Amino acid sequence: MGQTSKATWIWYPGDFEVWLGNIFNNRRTERGAMFPPFWKQDSHWPTVEFSTTVELEHDETVCIAVEGQFNLMLDGKLQFGMPQQFTIPAGKHRLNLKVWNQATPPALFIEGETVRTNASWLVTYEDKIWIDENGVAHGSGIYVPAASWCFNSISTPPSSYRLERKEQRPVCSENGLYDFGRETFGYLKIKGLQGTVRIYYGESREEALDKDHCETLDVLSSTSASPVLVCSNLVAAPSRAFRYVCIEKAPGSSYDDVLMDYEYAPYDASKSGSFRCSDDLLNNIWEVSAYTMDLTTREFFMDGIKRDRWTWSGDAIQSYLMNYYLRFDTECVKRTIRQLRGKDPVTAHVNTIMDYTFYWFKSIADYYAYTADRAFVREMWPRMVTLMDYVLSRTNADGLAEGWPDDWIFVDWTDFPMHKRGVLCFEQILFMKSLETMAECAVLIGEPADRYRQLARDVRSKTDALFWSDEDRAYLHALEPLADGGQTLNRQVTKFPNMFAILYALADSRQQEQIMQSVMTNPAVDPITTPYMRFYELETLCRAGLHRQVLSDIRSYWGGMLREGATTFWEKYVPTETGTQHLAMYGRPYGKSLCHAWGASPVYLLGRYFLGVSPTKPGYAEYEVRPLLGDLEWMRGAVPTPFGFIHVEMSRTCVTVTSDGGKGTLIVGDRHTSIPPHQTITTEI
Numbered sequence: 001m002g003q004t005s006k007a008t009w010i011w012y013p014g015d016f017e018v019w020l021g022n023i024f025n026n027r028r029t030e031r032g033a034m035f036p037p038f039w040k041q042d043s044h045w046p047t048v049e050f051s052t053t054v055e056l057e058h059d060e061t062v063c064i065a066v067e068g069q070f071n072l073m074l075d076g077k078l079q080f081g082m083p084q085q086f087t088i089p090a091g092k093h094r095l096n097l098k099v100w101n102q103a104t105p106p107a108l109f110i111e112g113e114t115v116r117t118n119a120s121w122l123v124t125y126e127d128k129i130w131i132d133e134n135g136v137a138h139g140s141g142i143y144v145p146a147a148s149w150c151f152n153s154i155s156t157p158p159s160s161y162r163l164e165r166k167e168q169r170p171v172c173s174e175n176g177l178y179d180f181g182r183e184t185f186g187y188l189k190i191k192g193l194q195g196t197v198r199i200y201y202g203e204s205r206e207e208a209l210d211k212d213h214c215e216t217l218d219v220l221s222s223t224s225a226s227p228v229l230v231c232s233n234l235v236a237a238p239s240r241a242f243r244y245v246c247i248e249k250a251p252g253s254s255y256d257d258v259l260m261d262y263e264y265a266p267y268d269a270s271k272s273g274s275f276r277c278s279d280d281l282l283n284n285i286w287e288v289s290a291y292t293m294d295l296t297t298r299e300f301f302m303d304g305i306k307r308d309r310w311t312w313s314g315d316a317i318q319s320y321l322m323n324y325y326l327r328f329d330t331e332c333v334k335r336t337i338r339q340l341r342g343k344d345p346v347t348a349h350v351n352t353i354m355d356y357t358f359y360w361f362k363s364i365a366d367y368y369a370y371t372a373d374r375a376f377v378r379e380m381w382p383r384m385v386t387l388m389d390y391v392l393s394r395t396n397a398d399g400l401a402e403g404w405p406d407d408w409i410f411v412d413w414t415d416f417p418m419h420k421r422g423v424l425c426f427e428q429i430l431f432m433k434s435l436e437t438m439a440e441c442a443v444l445i446g447e448p449a450d451r452y453r454q455l456a457r458d459v460r461s462k463t464d465a466l467f468w469s470d471e472d473r474a475y476l477h478a479l480e481p482l483a484d485g486g487q488t489l490n491r492q493v494t495k496f497p498n499m500f501a502i503l504y505a506l507a508d509s510r511q512q513e514q515i516m517q518s519v520m521t522n523p524a525v526d527p528i529t530t531p532y533m534r535f536y537e538l539e540t541l542c543r544a545g546l547h548r549q550v551l552s553d554i555r556s557y558w559g560g561m562l563r564e565g566a567t568t569f570w571e572k573y574v575p576t577e578t579g580t581q582h583l584a585m586y587g588r589p590y591g592k593s594l595c596h597a598w599g600a601s602p603v604y605l606l607g608r609y610f611l612g613v614s615p616t617k618p619g620y621a622e623y624e625v626r627p628l629l630g631d632l633e634w635m636r637g638a639v640p641t642p643f644g645f646i647h648v649e650m651s652r653t654c655v656t657v658t659s660d661g662g663k664g665t666l667i668v669g670d671r672h673t674s675i676p677p678h679q680t681i682t683t684e685i
Helices: 015-025 205-209 280-296 313-326 330-341 354-371 374-393 425-445 450-467 495-503 509-520 531-543 547-563 579-583 602-610
Strands: 047-056 060-067 069-074 085-088 091-100 107-111 122-124 129-131 137-139 164-168 172-174 177-191 196-202 216-221 229-231 234-249 257-264 274-277 478-481 487-490 613-617 622-625 634-641 644-651 654-659 663-668 671-675 680-684
Touching: 015 330, 060 069, 060 091, 091 107, 164 177, 177 196, 177 205, 177 280, 196 205, 205 234, 205 579, 216 234, 234 257, 274 280, 274 602, 280 313, 280 547, 280 602, 313 330, 313 354, 313 531, 313 602, 313 634, 330 354, 330 374, 354 374, 354 425, 374 425, 425 450, 425 495, 495 509, 495 531, 509 531, 531 547, 531 602, 547 602, 602 613, 602 634, 622 644, 654 663, 663 680, 671 680
Parallel strands: 622 663
Antiparallel strands: 047 091, 047 122, 060 085, 060 107, 069 091, 129 137, 164 257, 172 177, 177 234, 177 257, 196 216, 196 234, 229 234, 274 634, 478 487, 613 622, 634 644, 644 654, 654 680, 663 671
């Protein structure tokens, strides 16, 4: 009835994320040139209509605030002007407010004694009304529940949203080179600037000192306010990622001091996940992983803070999973999922990458598993359907996913030759999982699921028949196109399809055992060199119980970055590289991102497979704790959930678990012990 205890700003679902995402994704620059994303950018609906029905015992005056221009109809009758206050007569009435705003998403805030904007209001972007002979308007648009978030004051509309800032100083400086101690992100500030300076940023010392090749630079002047911010003896540069900055003064120029405003998404440390163990190196790796996640958690989950500063679906699905074990910021998950999907009609894959479309579907299933938020699944369902319709419209004659000339087939960055055209086994496994996700979500919200179930079964059986090799004891790489229009089987064996065949349950138990021997633990198979796919590789090893090997790999791979001086984890790490080779990528000497979200996977791996906490029913209504020490002497940690924490502490002699809610099961070897909510249990080993 449009009534609640607290008023909040409302808007059309997804429009805030689309608008904010356009600002977010267009901040990237390369040596002063703006660098927009590779994919289609949608816009918010410029005109929307908000609607509710109220029933009042007496007249009620409400305050109205709008982002945009608006009109107001009471019971289909247009009212005068754009009032900041309006009196609704006693009785039952229908309110309709149409809001137009080309610059920011149309948004509405109404507050009265009982009539207040909230998620019970409806909204449509369709302008489908007709007016009868009495001048009464009748609507026929498709209405959906209005969106809202944390904008609960009339003075803080959605367009005012900003991350928080905190002033910081460099830890040392020498001859114009300033070191802020570790990788950071924010706004460099020059105090007392007279004249002009050139600023060269670096994630490394070498990059900041290489004026001809550093990826990011700015020119700041005391006489110009664009594109910088100028206020009383202070000049601030645009937001940048850096650890080092080298400042070069033009002749006759000077400045007094150099500071920065660190920009960050706030979180509550008392509600965040934790991990400590008997190995100080692993503790350091976890802390650096957490800091990497915090730097790349912004308005959305970002890939790298220097480059690209964009939302990528393949990066994001890993960020979501790490987040569930670190900050449990579900709002950022939803914002990123909405922003990545954008609006209909679908004209390309998510980020133009076919595998990233498939990860987008899977991310919704993961979100529901950790949160039990059925309303979000229902909100996204229409966009899931239209995106899947697009996918199905581009399958080949056998009903399999095959890249078109304008599709980007990514899989991973590899250091070995790997053909990515034709019918890739890897893509079919992700396609199968996407169809299974569609069926699961359909059942969840009462939509027909049979079509998606059958399509998933078809893709599963065809993938197994086409690509499984008893001879190689592995799934083979691809069916490649021939010049005459035929196809040939590419018998290359890589880890990519094989580990996903285990993780997404394509392979049966016999096949899984063979894959582990012939592929996953076979040194003859080409290694993975990005943290992106090492995430899945190490998860696969954990599923097979190879926890000691996983710890060894984490120490070697992530510890190797620390030994190279990393203060955040990188986009890629090749242990055989030395010196400045570690900084190069994409044919550029400093092209590699040294703070990349997919580098933070130890947060997820240690929480999910060592503390062993995972939901077995949505939102941790039921969950299991399956802790494993590997070669550790002890470990302890906490995993955030919708109801609080699950605390786990384990030594060589006992396990102790405390939970703030849910129905848990502690699994140690063959023993299963119930974990009552709000109680502590201890089991000897």
